[in-house]
Amino acid sequence: MDIWNERHVTVVVSGGIASYKALLVIRQLMKRGATVRVAMTAHATEFVTPLTFQTLTGQPVVVDEFTTSDPHHVVHVALADWTETLVMVPATANLIAKVANGLADDAATTTILATTAPKFVIPAMNSHMYANPATQRNLDQLTTDGLHVMAPATGLLAEGYAGRGRLPEPAEIVAWLTDQLIQLTPALPLSGQNVLVTAGGTREAIDPVRYISNRSSGKMGYAVAQAAREMGATVTLISTPTHLPVPAGVQMVTVNSAAELLTAVSARFSTTDLLVMAAAVSDYRPVNAADEKIKKPANHANLTIELTETPDILKTLAPQKTTQYVVGFAAETQHLLANAQRKLTSKKVDLLVANDVSKAGVGFNGDTNQVTLLRPGQDSVKTPLQSKLAVARTILETVVADQAWRH
Ligand SMILES: Cc1cc2nc3c(=O)[nH]c(=O)nc-3n(C[C@H](O)[C@H](O)[C@H](O)COP(=O)(O)O)c2cc1C
Structure with missing residues (x-):
């Protein structure tokens, strides 16, 4: 049985150049049996439309929590309670800073604050933003608070130069998430073996x-x-x-x-x-x-290897x-x-x-x-x-x- 099978996964997408790669991560999670719902920051919608995520997941996408027409439904709480695993991909420096400080000024950050599910953070940003002491301090705070942070990749950035801060490849993200989930789940069929x-x-x-x-x-x-x-x-x-x-x-x-x-x-x-x-x-x-490379003999004789x-x-x-x-x-x-x-x-x-x-x-x-x-x-x-x-x-x-x- 796949560890993702029937798992309720909320993917929080924030606004960076790698926002579109969240689609590829979501596809892989769904292929493995997860039910995925998406919460987007307003800035994320500048990069990819909610319609794309909604169509891919077959689920409504949460962006603005103040426009719901259902009087019995508080959007962020309903989503937070439904969530079994929460993944922030890509996590901007801004989102990381907000979560590290407990800010909840939109549907995405409010859902993050309101859920008790394990939370996974996949940062992606310019290398100088990543190396900035404020970002590093915020990432340390997330780890201290019990969130799980994936190290970004080093490589060519959208800015045209190489550095640390790239979003890892979607397959690597899913492999990392899977291994993190395994470590958090004690009673699997081969646990302890x-x-x-x-x-x-x-x-x-x-x-x-x-x-x-x-x-x-x-x-x-x-x-x-x-x-x-x-x-x-x-x-x-x-x-x-x-x-x-x-x-x-x-x-x-x-x-x-x-x-x-x-x-x-x-x-x-x-x-x-x-x-x-x-x-x-x-x-x-x-x-x-042979200790040395075997050469062709001058007389073209057959070679026998015993x-x-x-x-x-x-x-x-x-x-x-x-x-x-x-x-x-x-x-x-x-x-x-x-x-x-x-x-x-x-x-x-x-x-x-x-x-x-x-x-x-x-x-x-x-x-x-x-x-x-x-x-x-x-x-x-x-x-x-x-x-x-x-x-x-x-x-x-x-x-x-x-x-x-x-x-
Ligand atoms: C073209 C473009 C690309 C951006 N890429 C990133 C990025 O990869 N990582 C990041 O942290 N911020 C990036 N930003 C800056 C964020 O969009 C900005 O900090 C925004 O306030 C983030 O909002 P959010 O965290 O609510 O989505 C980018 C901005 C622009 C205009």
């Missing part, structure tokens, strides 16, 4: 510039790490180098070869509650990696297993279920995720996946073709249900 996830295809060196690897993108492992974090776990992601963004709140460890992966997993296994081995580990590595087996990580860890719940992955191109069933018993895993990587939209590289979940002594479960994040959630929900059944 240490989850170790491996991802990506290992790289086995041939020489200093070449390696043997596979087509794994790491996307499935990163999705599991994100989903586990969003279900409250403390997550470490051990990955081979990828271009994927590190999920918010996840601790990252980078490795290259199967041997390095084994060392990294072994060092953490005794303190792990749940291990998810989504990495595609090379079965073989060159016997000897390979030897890499350590089998799950088999190596099996004897050390005590209370850990272990999830393995099997990527197969034929005889999927027979091969997966064999892996399930030989590697002592609690849940095996079987992937037919020869099918379109399944397995390596893409953003979708369809898997079969196998557990010892239980019927296999086939998931529909869906996003890797949705598949990751299904896997983890199955683990949580299994853990509950075990205790």
Whole structure:
């Protein structure tokens, strides 16, 4: 279940050059299941019209609290009481100053003062405005008062020069907000659990510039790490180098070869509650990696690279297993279920995720996946073709249900 699902979120938009980016943040929150209502300052309406926010959210937008026609309805109190999470994006220097001092001279600031919901502040302004001691003093005051302030980004400002004060990218804002909410929510399904996830295809060196690897993108492992974090776990992601963004709140460890992966997993296994081995580990590595780049011989002779087996990580860890719940992955191109069933018993895993990587939209590289979940002594479960994040959630929900059944 997504932490944003059915959450009542009030977004306060103040008047800055980044006001339009609030639309992109709101879209992402709504995509994740939130119901969003917007309160705007009068100056914000100079940058984006209330109609745009109203159309996007399907909810009335609050700007002026003195023109309501409903005699039973005090606008800011109704909105404040409805709110479960309040996000100020973008928060101007002016809005920050007002909130730090408890001013309530319009619908937006009155709603902020009147709500008891957790409040998140995403500042965006010119770098000199941000660095001004008055703004810094006001931001410190917000933190002292228990509001959560996101650090602005450094980069090119609308003024044409670079500095600190830019609004972070909408995806980064949503990732930060999500991680803040997780930290504020104590009873999530994986709260208190240490989850170790491996991802990506290992790289086995041939020489200093070449390696043997596979087509794994790491996307499935990163999705599991994100989903586990969003279900409250403390997550470490051990990955081979990828271009994927590190999920918010996840601790990252980078490795290259199967041997390095084994060392990294072994060092953490005794303190792990749940291990998810989504990495595609090379079965073989060159016997000897050359110290220097291998050159073409003058006689154009064939080059032979002798390979030897890499350590089998799950088999190596099996004897050390005590209370850990272990999830393995099997990527197969034929005889999927027979091969997966064999892996399930030989590697002592609690849940095996079987992937037919020869099918379109399944397995390596893409953003979708369809898997079969196998557990010892239980019927296999086939998931529909869906996003890797949705598949990751299904896997983890199955683990949580299994853990509950075990205790
Ligand atoms: C074109 C333009 C861009 C602005 N951008 C910002 C900004 O990014 N951040 C900020 O704090 N103020 C910015 N301001 C100044 C605010 O609009 C001004 O301080 C206003 O009083 C803020 O009102 P509000 O906080 O009630 O929305 C900008 C003003 C203009 C005219």
